[in-house]
């Protein structure tokens with residue numbers, strides 16, 4: 001349902017704290033990668049711009065989310081030391097448009113690096129989501145990086161050797177060595193999914209009330225989202 005409201009009906013969207021937080025951290029990493037900020041400046045910029053960048057409230061539970069996210073981001077930028085001295089930066093926040101089996105496909109590749117010793121390419125996606133939610137659906141999440149691999153092939157003439165999630169709140173990478181089998185599976189999945197969207201008449205609704213209430217950007221235009229928000233208001237004691 002959210003896909004329909006967002007991309008087909010083009011309803012106005014509302015932002016949420018998770019998305020604003022992710023955008024803030026992406027923006028700092030982008031400016032670093034473009035040479036506009038030095039590593040030692042990142043923590044100060046993170047602090048100085050935070051309130052303006054993240055204006056929404058985090059959900060009230062689990063408790064302490066806002067402070068936890070803030071502290072984890074600050075810790076990351078305080079200790080940030082790049083992505084490895086052996087890499088040259090090939091592109092930063094590269095908006096691309098691809099033709100995947102006859103379908104127009106757009107995306108943004110956060111960071112593409114080339115190892116100057118081996119010549120191999122690594123694609124990096126900065127992620128603010130939890131490690132638990134990434135790993136719970138790692139197979140599905142990794143498809144995003146395989147679409148970036150298609151772009152790397154088109155632009156640089158070769159597939160990347162490494163697909164990497166930069167889980168910056170944890171200061172850790174989650175890596176997937178490129179697999180042609182997985183690449184083909186992803187292209188098949190994209191084709192099936194786009195065909196499904198074109199013929200879909202019964203838009204599924206989310207099974208997560210938490211997502212509907214706090215995260216969905218089109219919840220103001222969805223009867224399910226409105227019902228969840230207002231039923232909670234009705235059940236909240238005065």
Ligand code: SF4
Nearest residue numbers: 002206212216222225
């Ligand atoms: S409020 Fe829930 S059901 Fe409605 S569009 Fe958003 S995620 Fe889907």
